[in-house]
């Protein structure tokens with residue numbers, strides 16, 4: 001089947017492409033800069049989803065398309081992601097693409113979601129407006145080398161002294177359910193061949209549910225460090241984002257939206273996907289070790 005992958009140069013898209021190629025699919029990829037694409041053989045289309053008229057040729061002959069785009073590195077990411085999703089949905093309809101698969105974010109709309117998670121959910125609604133069958137997979141932190149949230153934590157932990165007491169906002173006690181990048185790729189590839197997942201949404205997560213503070217401790221342990229976490233009520237997520245950006249060298253425009261989601265519980269509630277497709281659930285420590293090794 002000919003499949004369009006947007007976000008092909010990104011963390012998730014770059015890992016998904018070899019799996020789709022291995023499954024025998026013909027690939028078309030969309031990027032704003034064709035020179036940056038270094039994945040498996042594909043028809044490479046240069047275009048910008050923010051610029052209607054620049055990217056529609058990418059849909060030519062495609063029965064299905066993956067939407068793996070976001071603009072986290074831009075301060076106006078909410079408006080950009082809204083426009084990109086709207087333009088994509090219109091173009092997919094016009095091209096009679098019958099299937100779209102989107103990887104979004106966990107979190108309940110009834111909670112006070114961070115702008116980042118709200119935006120991920122808004123993109124889901126915009127994509128759902130199309131005539132094609134939409135499959136949505138929702139994930140929390142993805143554990144893998146190069147993932148924005150994971151790298152933020154990894155760079156931070158890697159720079160800590162071997163024994164350290166870390167002050168954190170109390171929101172670090174919130175639960176999350178990280179998932180290994182290999183498992184995310186497994187789900188994304190598997191739903192393409194599972195017609196019963198058409199038109200449906202699923203939460204995906206790894207085997208461990210734990211607080212962000214515990215996730216930090218598990219990461220520190222993988223580096224052979226001992227980390228003690230002290231929840232400090234006066235330490236806001238905004239202040240924590242500021243010094244985290246300084247400490248890791250990751251732009252504050254990326255760190256701040258992720259830190260703002262610290263008090264949103266992101267765990268699997270609708271886990272029905274495992275009744276329809278068979279994907280490994282990599283244990284968290286194994287996923288962390290692989291990611292630290294650069295895998």
Ligand SMILES: NC(=O)c1ccc[n+]([C@@H]2O[C@H](COP(=O)([O-])OP(=O)(O)OC[C@H]3O[C@@H](n4cnc5c(N)ncnc54)[C@H](OP(=O)(O)O)[C@@H]3O)[C@@H](O)[C@H]2O)c1
Nearest residue numbers: 007008009010011012031032048049050068069070103142
């Ligand atoms: N990373 C995580 O931990 C995580 C967790 C949960 C869910 N997700 C979801 O996974 C999906 C992919 O995330 P990621 O981490 O792989 O993102 P990423 O590494 O930041 O990559 C973003 C991709 O978006 C493309 N893009 C951005 N603006 C574009 C535009 N205007 N036109 C065309 N392409 C554009 C970029 O392509 P070019 O620069 O080549 O144009 C890039 O390949 C997102 O939907 C995200 O919500 C990620």
